[in-house]
Amino acid sequence: MKITEVKTYLVGNPWKNWLCVRVETDDGIHGIGDGPLGHLSRTVEAAVHEFKPSAVGLEPFHVETIVGRLSRDVFADGTQIKLCAVSAIEIACWDIVGKALGQSVYNLLGGLCPDRVRAYANGW
Numbered sequence: 001m002k003i004t005e006v007k008t009y010l011v012g013n014p015w016k017n018w019l020c021v022r023v024e025t026d027d028g029i030h031g032i033g034d035g036p037l038g039h040l041s042r043t044v045e046a047a048v049h050e051f052k053p054s055a056v057g058l059e060p061f062h063v064e065t066i067v068g069r070l071s072r073d074v075f076a077d078g079t080q081i082k083l084c085a086v087s088a089i090e091i092a093c094w095d096i097v098g099k100a101l102g103q104s105v106y107n108l109l110g111g112l113c114p115d116r117v118r119a120y121a122n123g124w
Helices: 038-055 061-069 079-101
Strands: 002-010 018-025 028-032
Touching: 002 038, 018 038, 018 079, 028 061, 038 061, 038 079, 061 079
Parallel strands: none
Antiparallel strands: 002 018, 018 028
């Protein structure tokens, strides 16, 4: 299985945009990731497109290789922007792996830990 395409989608919101990334494979499986960064979502989107040539042709199961290649082998300033873009692609690859194996991503990462999580609902 190889990555064939990396697409981005900006979803509008009154207080910031959300950036969704879709990674497609030659097996027809796709994964979705996100990499929002407040009001810099278009900048992160541009970074994802800059990474596209480095990601296409790689195997989505080789998540650590992809992350290393994009974060270590691509020299750039703007670490926060760069890592949001890398993270979005990484999350999409984990989604592909989970779909291919018929497993939830949390099972691939070591399994369910707590049965309850305390949460804070922010009103903004």
